[in-house]
Structure formats: C-alpha cells, structure tokens
Amino acid sequence: QVQLVESGGGLVQPGGSLRLSCAASDVSLNMYTIAWFRQAPGKEREGVSCISVVDDSTEYADYVKGRFTISRDNDKNTVSLRMNRLKPEDTAVYYCAADGLRDICSLYEYEYDDWGQGTQVTVSS
Numbered sequence: 191q192v193q194l195v196e197s198g199g200g201l202v203q204p205g206g207s208l209r210l211s212c213a214a215s216d217v218s219l220n221m222y223t224i225a226w227f228r229q230a231p232g233k234e235r236e237g238v239s240c241i242s243v244v245d246d247s248t249e250y251a252d253y254v255k256g257r258f259t260i261s262r263d264n265d266k267n268t269v270s271l272r273m274n275r276l277k278p279e280d281t282a283v284y285y286c287a288a289d290g291l292r293d294i295c296s297l298y299e300y301e302y303d304d305w306g307q308g309t310q311v312t313v314s315s
Contacts, residue, residue, distance in 0.1 A: 191303075192216070192217050192222065192288045192290070192303075192304035193215065193216055193304075194212055194213070194214055194287070194288060194304060194305065194306035195212070195214070195306055195307070196210060196211065196212055196213075196284060196306045196308060196309040197210070197211050197213070197309060198210040198211050198309060199284060199309030200311070201312045202276055202311070202312070203313070203314070203315050204276060204277060204278055204313055204315055205275055206276050206313070207273060207274045207275075207276065208273045208276065208311060209270055209271070209272050209273070210270065210271040210273065210284055210286075210309060210311070211268045211269070211271075212226070212268060212269045212270070212271075212286030212306060213266075213267060213268045214267060214288075215267075218267060219262065219264075219267055219269055219288070220243070220262060220264045220267075221290070222243055222289060222290050223241065223243045223288070223289040223290075223292055223293070223294070224240065224260075224262075224286060224287070224288055224289075225237060225239065225240035225241075225287050225295055225296075225302060226239050226284060226286055226287075227284070227285045227286075227299065228283065228284045228285065228311075229282055229308075230279075233282075235285070236251065236297075237296075237297025237298070237299070238251055238254055238284070239254065239258055240260065240296065240297055241260045241261070241262060241269060241295060242293060242294045242295040243292075244293035244294065247294065247295070248260050248295075249295055249296065249297060251297060253279075254273075254280075257273065257274050257275045257276075258271060258272065259271070259272040259274075260272075269286060271284070271286075273311070276311075276313045278314060279313075280313050281312050281313050281314070282310075282311060283310050284308060284309050284310075284311055285305055285306055286305070287299075287303075287304060287305045287306070288302060288303070288305075289301050289303065290303070290304075
C-alpha cells in the first residue's frame with residue numbers, strides 16, 4: 191500500500207494560484223500513475239488531472255484544462271498540481287491517488303487503489 195500525503199492547500203482569492211504536492215515516503219512515485227481528484231461539499235468526487243507512469247502523458251478534466259498543470263519532480267519524489275486562475279467553483283478537498291497497475295492514466299476513481307487524506311482548497315474573496 192502506498193502512503194500518500196497531500197500539501198499546499200489553503201485560502202486564495204479568485205484569480206489566484208496554488209500549488210499542491212503529493213508525496214510518498216515509502217515508494218518512488220515515478221513508478222506509479224498518479225491522479226488528482228477533488229470533492230466539493232455536497233458533491234461527488236470528480237477527477238481533475240492525471241499523469242501516466244510510462245511516458246508522463248497527462249490528462250485534464252475540461253473544467254480545469256488550460257488552468258491546471260500536473261507534473262512530477264522525481265528528485266523530491268512528488269507530483270504537483272499547479273492551479274492558476276482559480277475560481278470559487280474550484281473550492282474542494284483535493285486528493286491524490288496512485289495506480290500501480292496501469293501504464294496510462296485516467297480519471298476513473300475505480301482505477302486507483304491508494305489515496306491520500308486530502309488537502310482543502312478554498313477560493314473566496
């Protein structure tokens with residue numbers, strides 16, 4: 191089981207930026223496909239972005255495309271989610287998840303076995 195820890199959440203004004211990080215201390219994240227999901231109050235969890243293990247190809251949900259960027263930092267053993275031009279509707283708990291089976295990522299929750307505890311992102315003036 192992969193122990194994932196998210197960090198970087200907080201309160202930001204609309205139009206602002208945040209950088210979330212997903213870290214693991216017991217495994218190398220460059221051996222896993224990693225995804226970010228989010229869950230807003232009263233809503234189901236939804237996919238945000240993912241990065242594949244085989245070639246670092248990425249995928250983004252339409253509602254964040256062009257504003258969010260996912261990337262790996264192998265030296266720090268982290269996967270980051272850079273979030274720009276944040277909107278109030280981006281407010282949610284953000285989770286990272288790991289998939290050790292598939293080479294190419296997707297935004298389907300059921301493909302991910304290991305999850306972090308989440309970090310809160312609040313976009314408000």
